[in-house]
Amino acid sequence: MGIKRLKVSNFKSFKNIDVELKDLNIIIGANASGKSNFIEIFRFLRDITLHGLKNAVSMQGGGEYLKNIRLSDEISIEINYPLKTGRIFREKKQIQEFSNIEYSFILKVGKGTMEYFVKKDSCKLHYNLYKLRAEIGLRKGEQIGNDIVEMKKHGSRLSLKWNKNLGIKEEDIIPPFIEKEKLPAPKLLIELIPYLFIPVLIEIFPNIAIYDFDTKLTKKAYPITGKNDLEENAENLAIVLKNIFDDRKKKTKFMNLMKDILPFVKSLKIEKSQDKSLLLKLKETYSREKFLPAFLMSDGTMSIAAIIVALYFENRPFIIFEEPERNIHPSLIAQLMEMLKDASQNKQIIVTTHNPELIKYADLENIFLVSRDKESFSTITKPKDNKRVQNFLKHEIGIDELYIENLLEG
Amino acid sequence: MGGKNLYVFIEGPDDERFFKDIIIPYFESEYCFIKIIKYARKKENQVRDFIRAIDKKRDDYLFVSDMNNSPCISKRKKKILSKFSNLAQDKIIIVIREIESWYLAGLDAQKGKKLKIKVPRYTNDIHKEKFESILSKKNPNESMKNLKIEILKMFSIEIAKKKNRSFRYFAEKFSIVE
Structure with missing residues (x-):
């Protein structure tokens, strides 16, 4: 399970939203409804952890474009993340098992583009404490208690609150080298996660990927010196596949998944040219024994290869796809949806789409509708909970048809 | 059956993969072409229209359905026929319990x-x-x-016949031998 609940106020076109996310989330909505702004929330969080708050605000066009132009000057973001992780204190013979993280911050934005300050920044870490039963292989025994560690940052000062009676010490929460009074002032707690003990957040936020594939770029030769992680536009697909193909087991898995959706694909290989660039080549059943260079391959084939890499070979717990079904034939959409469901067992996925076929094959509980309310603010709802929609569905009118006719709103 | 076409109605991608990889190769010599139709997200009248068109052309079809929680095959077939009244009962293949x-x-x-x-x-x-x-x-x-x-x-057809009675019934009905 990934991010469970997201509460956001005054962010771009949103006034107030409170969403319970699933492992797989299909985001639909009309043009200009605010789908992209919903994705921007995650981009903003990712950019804060990767580039710092100052740059993240700037990358959104500054404070004035981060907040809604019609609302107050306070932007708030709150995240709830259930955990299934823990750690062992061997000396104290205790097991600390984390159950939940609540992270929230409020930014107050001034009139100038880069005028903002952090009004609130807090992280609550819920945990249960157990006795360690070392004699039977480090298993947890009787529960000692439960508590919440609360970290709050005010300017450059970090305050901690927890139940000291349970035996948890300050150095168990923050490393001793951190001076609580001298933390960098304009930084948020999530910027400091490499130094603070906030499990999971360190894996999630910096690793959020927002894929929007450009198949034209994937067909070009790519320098051998590129990154091994798939770029968000998949321009380095050749180099990523080369590294996958170097591992026999991974190559088998990739080809299994590729042939399952595109049975005409016989083989794929990466060719190194004299100018030290890599080019993807494909052998199809139609081309007999000849390998075709990537620039002759279909856009759909390139899209599917990139989707498989992103879903099954990238070590990212949270990924977003912008219209992944582009270039893909409608008869393959059911398989694409099946693949998204399959991969969502191991990572949280958000997909934005306009495609009725993709909506048709999605489970109703995974569909989220972004629309404009009466005041023109973006809002996010679940069609599943809409009684009018339920009535149409009962009468055998498909969710895809309701979407086409704009009958999911309200 | 030369010159005829076969349509296989299946519920979703897992059934499609199973039939494409394991079953359809055994039917290929008997039909001009074989096509799969995924019906789980289709409307009942759409499926009935497909059946009507196939019948009119005198082509063949199979309608594959999971048993799910039905107590017996005849009740499951009855439920399917109540939805798709123009289906021929002998074209319905019931998988006990699910394709898995x-x-x-x-x-x-x-x-x-x-x-x-x-x-x-x-x-x-x-x-x-x-x-x-x-x-x-x-x-x-x-x-x-x-x-x-x-x-x-x-996958081995002969092993599957020993381990699953609905698969054995299906394989024997269509004389599928490895």
């Missing part, structure tokens, strides 16, 4: 070991959730989809 039981039936203990799957002696009671719990026991975090593809690479 047919996947697992094609492996013996030795083949299962290669995929780190402890295969039960019989798979008649296997449904999707049970299947996934068997597979994920020694393959945590592995894609179910990839494991299903790997199972089909090792």
Whole structure:
């Protein structure tokens, strides 16, 4: 399970939203409804952890474009993340098992583009404490208690609150080298996660990927010196596949998944040219024994290869796809949806789409509708909970048809 | 049956993969072309229209459905016929319980070991959730989809006939021999 609940106020076109996310989330909505702004929330969080708050605000066009132009000057973001992780204190013979993280911050934005300050920044870490039963292989025994560690940052000062009676010490929460009074002032707690003990957040936020594939770029030769992680536009697909193909087991898995959706694909290989660039080549059943260079391959084939890499070979717990079904034939959409469901067992996925076929094959509980309310603010709802929609569905009118006719709103 | 076409109505992608990889090759010599129609997300009248058109052209079809929680085959067929009244009863193939039981039936203990799957002696009671719990026991975090593809690479018709009675009935009805 990934991010469970997201509460956001005054962010771009949103006034107030409170969403319970699933492992797989299909985001639909009309043009200009605010789908992209919903994705921007995650981009903003990712950019804060990767580039710092100052740059993240700037990358959104500054404070004035981060907040809604019609609302107050306070932007708030709150995240709830259930955990299934823990750690062992061997000396104290205790097991600390984390159950939940609540992270929230409020930014107050001034009139100038880069005028903002952090009004609130807090992280609550819920945990249960157990006795360690070392004699039977480090298993947890009787529960000692439960508590919440609360970290709050005010300017450059970090305050901690927890139940000291349970035996948890300050150095168990923050490393001793951190001076609580001298933390960098304009930084948020999530910027400091490499130094603070906030499990999971360190894996999630910096690793959020927002894929929007450009198949034209994937067909070009790519320098051998590129990154091994798939770029968000998949321009380095050749180099990523080369590294996958170097591992026999991974190559088998990739080809299994590729042939399952595109049975005409016989083989794929990466060719190194004299100018030290890599080019993807494909052998199809139609081309007999000849390998075709990537620039002759279909856009759909390139899209599917990139989707498989992103879903099954990238070590990212949270990924977003912008219209992944582009270039893909409608008869393959059911398989694409099946693949998204399959991969969502191991990572949280958000997909934005306009495609009725993709909506048709999605489970109703995974569909989220972004629309404009009466005041023109973006809002996010679940069609599943809409009684009018339920009535149409009962009468055998498909969710895809309701979407086409704009009958999911309200 | 030369000159005829065959349409196989299946519920979703897992059935499609099973039929494409395992079953359809045995029918290929008998038909001009074979096409799969996924019906789970189609409207009832759409499916009826497909059947009507196929009947009119005097082509063949098979209608594959999971048994799910129905108490017996005849009740399941009756339920299907209540939705799709123009279906011929003998064209309905019931998979007991779900298609995952047919996947697992094609492996013996030795083949299962290669995929780190402890295969039960019989798979008649296997449904999707049970299947996934068997597979994920020694393959945590592995894609179910990839494991299903790997199972089909090792699938044996003759082993499946021994392990699953609805598969045996189907294979014998259409004289499918490995």
